[in-house]
Amino acid sequence: MAALENxxxxxxxxxxxxxxxxxxxxxxxxxxxxxLANRAAFNAALSRDLEGVADRExxxxxxxxxDFKYVNDAYGHHAGDELLQVVAARLREVTRPSDLCARxxxxxxxxxxxxxxxxxxxxIAQRVVEAVSAPAALEDAVVHVGASVGVASVVGGxxxxxxxxxxxxxxxSAKAQGKARxxxxxxxxxxxxxxxxxxxxxxxxxxxxxxLVVHYQPVVTLDDGRCAxxxxxxxWQHPERGLLAPDEFIGVxxxxxxxxxxGAAVLRQAVADVARWRDSLPGPGLSVHVNVSALQLDDDAxxxxxxxxxxxxxxxxxxxxxEFTETVVISSPAAIGRLRGLSASGVQIAIDDFGTGYAxxxxxxxxxxxxxxxxKSFISGSxxxxxxxxxxxxxxxxxxxxxxxxxxxxxxxxxxxxxxxSIGVHEAQGFLYLSPQPAAxxxxxxxxxxxxxxxxxxxxxxxxxxRRAL
Numbered sequence: 001m002a003a004l005e006n007x008x009x010x011x012x013x014x015x016x017x018x019x020x021x022x023x024x025x026x027x028x029x030x031x032x033x034x035x036l037a038n039r040a041a042f043n044a045a046l047s048r049d050l051e052g053v054a055d056r057e058x059x060x061x062x063x064x065x066x067d068f069k070y071v072n073d074a075y076g077h078h079a080g081d082e083l084l085q086v087v088a089a090r091l092r093e094v095t096r097p098s099d100l101c102a103r104x105x106x107x108x109x110x111x112x113x114x115x116x117x118x119x120x121x122x123x124i125a126q127r128v129v130e131a132v133s134a135p136a137a138l139e140d141a142v143v144h145v146g147a148s149v150g151v152a153s154v155v156g157g158x159x160x161x162x163x164x165x166x167x168x169x170x171x172x173s174a175k176a177q178g179k180a181r182x183x184x185x186x187x188x189x190x191x192x193x194x195x196x197x198x199x200x201x202x203x204x205x206x207x208x209x210x211x212l213v214v215h216y217q218p219v220v221t222l223d224d225g226r227c228a229x230x231x232x233x234x235x236w237q238h239p240e241r242g243l244l245a246p247d248e249f250i251g252v253x254x255x256x257x258x259x260x261x262x263g264a265a266v267l268r269q270a271v272a273d274v275a276r277w278r279d280s281l282p283g284p285g286l287s288v289h290v291n292v293s294a295l296q297l298d299d300d301a302x303x304x305x306x307x308x309x310x311x312x313x314x315x316x317x318x319x320x321x322x323e324f325t326e327t328v329v330i331s332s333p334a335a336i337g338r339l340r341g342l343s344a345s346g347v348q349i350a351i352d353d354f355g356t357g358y359a360x361x362x363x364x365x366x367x368x369x370x371x372x373x374x375x376k377s378f379i380s381g382s383x384x385x386x387x388x389x390x391x392x393x394x395x396x397x398x399x400x401x402x403x404x405x406x407x408x409x410x411x412x413x414x415x416x417x418x419x420x421x422s423i424g425v426h427e428a429q430g431f432l433y434l435s436p437q438p439a440a441x442x443x444x445x446x447x448x449x450x451x452x453x454x455x456x457x458x459x460x461x462x463x464x465x466x467r468r469a470l
Contacts, residue, residue: 031103032079034088040101046112059121059153061111062089062167063128066146066179068107069245075140076412076431077380080107082138083145106247110164118153118184125182133180146180149171152352153185172196202238203249204258207265211237211382214269218449219289219407219429222421227449229287229321231429232270234262234437247330250293259293264305266290268312271320273439274314276466279442281450287319287348292393294325304340317346321371325352336367343368351410354395358433364402372399374425376410383415393423400424 029041037045049058065087072080084107091101091109100112111128113121132147150170154165166185174183176195206212213235217225237243253259267290274288297304322342324335343349350371351364364372364417374395381388392408399406408420411430422430434445 009060018238021174030445034085036088036109037100039102039103039104042100042104042110042112043160043164045100046163049114050154050158050160051187057115057117058169058204059118059151060163061114061125062130062150062152062164063109063111063132064148064171064175065107065132066148066175066258068145070245070441071143071145071338073115073435075138075143077376077410078412079138079143081380083143086136086138087132087147090131094131095124099124103355103385108296109258110167118151121151122184124183124230125151129180129182138291148175148179149182150174151182151184170455174276196438199254201251203236203253204238204256206249206258207261211239212262212269213243213438214266214273216270216273216442216461217429217436217439218434218445220390220449221435222417222428225449227286227446229289229444230274230428230442231289231436232266232291234266240263241346241432254295255291257293258301260301263293263296267305268309271309271313271315274463275315277443277446281376281446285316285319286446286450288315289321289323289350291352292322292324297324297338304339304346306342307345318348321348321350322425323352323373339390350407364404369404371405371407373407373409376430378411379408379416379420379430380411383413383419389419392425394421396423396425 007329009263013038020358029037031038046058046060066085067230068080068083071083083380084103087109088101088103091111095101095111095113098114102110102112104110106201111124113124116124128149129147131155132145135142135144148171150173152165152166152170154163156168167191167417169189170185171184173195174181183280215233215235217233219224219229221228234246236249236252238244250259250262251260268291272287276284278285283366292302295467306320310320324339339349347371349368350373351367351369352373353373353375378388378391378395382392383389396406406425407418407426408425408428411417411428411432413418413432416430417428434442
């Protein structure tokens with residue numbers, strides 16, 4: 001036990017020293033991927049610029065890339081990272097030395113324009129749209145994306161939070177009008193914000209109206225590339241906007257209270273699909289993996305829904321894996337209690353994005369967890385960054401010694417697969433094998449890649465989609 005705790009402490013130390021993927025100090029000011037200011041630095045600079053000056057012209061541009069997810073889907077996350085670096089360089093080119101460009105999260109950027117009024121800011125914003133829309137030559141492809149830009153200038157004694165919120169509202173208005181355009185904030189955008197109200201109204205009834213679509217991505221065994229499990233990923237077939245990815249609506253669903261109905265619908269559809277496939281696939285059955293929001297654990301209705309679903313489709317409890325983020329599991333006593341109840345019924349529990357919660361890894365000893373997924377950020381850098389490799393290898397070793405299973409997320413390159421095999425990781429998922437597919441296409445793929453063994457450790461997990469408020 002002392003050796004295990006020593007190993008856990010070493011891994012925790014490696015996590016805390018990772019300069020590439022996690023900013024663990026409040027003094028950090030640079031986004032590691034793009035070299036731009038990060039969110040904290042941007043907010044601090046904006047607050048300083050507004051402090052004590054009532055008549056200063058200050059403007060914020062809120063920039064969100066259009067269709068960025070299609071680059072990730074088609075070419076992998078490494079291509080998405082390349083594109084973000086290209087966009088950062090272009091932002092620097094079309095702004096002035098006195099302006100502050102920042103990446104504030106995902107594919108969102110912001111620009112602080114000091115001593116710049118609304119008219120001049122709108123012109124700069126248009127230059128941003130034109131620059132971002134130009135073709136971008138990446139390592140594997142030439143891609144095209146756009147940018148929706150919201151513009152908000154300070155009025156009277158506006159504080160930083162208010163100014164950023166208005167720019168954000170304007171950006172969503174630009175996106176709703178057709179993307180790749182500039183929208184200057186107007187007071188009318190806040191009066192009910194019709195676009196958002198309509199979006200939330202549609203989302204609240206999406207499950208009841210049958211608009212949710214479940215795609216699947218395989219989890220494979222690394223030694224032979226055979227499929228041992230499938231990951232369920234929800235999409236929303238919006239009546240006007242088309243097929244939307246989870247990061248475009250899950251955050252809103254959690255905020256408006258629709259996550260319960262969405263989660264229940266996805267759970268039922270995923271189990272129904274895989275239960276139907278068992279008659280088409282020879283040999284052992286697959287396990288099905290469903291991601292669960294933190295808010296679903298706040299209600300006993302969730303555990304009841306799981307039991308009813310298993311009973312309706314005569315599905316073995318040990319072939320259902322429910323995945324939760326590390327932060328959710330270790331921060332909520334109520335969540336732990338419900339997890340223990342689910343585990344006692346035979347349902348498998350997985351921790352996703354492991355290594356990003358900064359909790360003591362020995363906490364796993366007190367949780368009903370069978371599977372640990374190594375966060376894709378560490379996998380991405382594992383072949384080029386010594387710290388990421390140390391984290392990946394340390395988690396793998398510790399998890400194995402604890403009798404759990406380690407799963408690697410986001411495997412996109414053969415050299416990542418080879419490294420994982422060399423350090424004892426046996427299962428993975430990622431674009432190297434297959435992108436998420438509709439049920440029919442995934443079933444066709446499965447006929448050639450279904451696992452040939454019925455051993456219990458052939459079962460794997462799905463990722464919980466990071467929450468992002470729209």
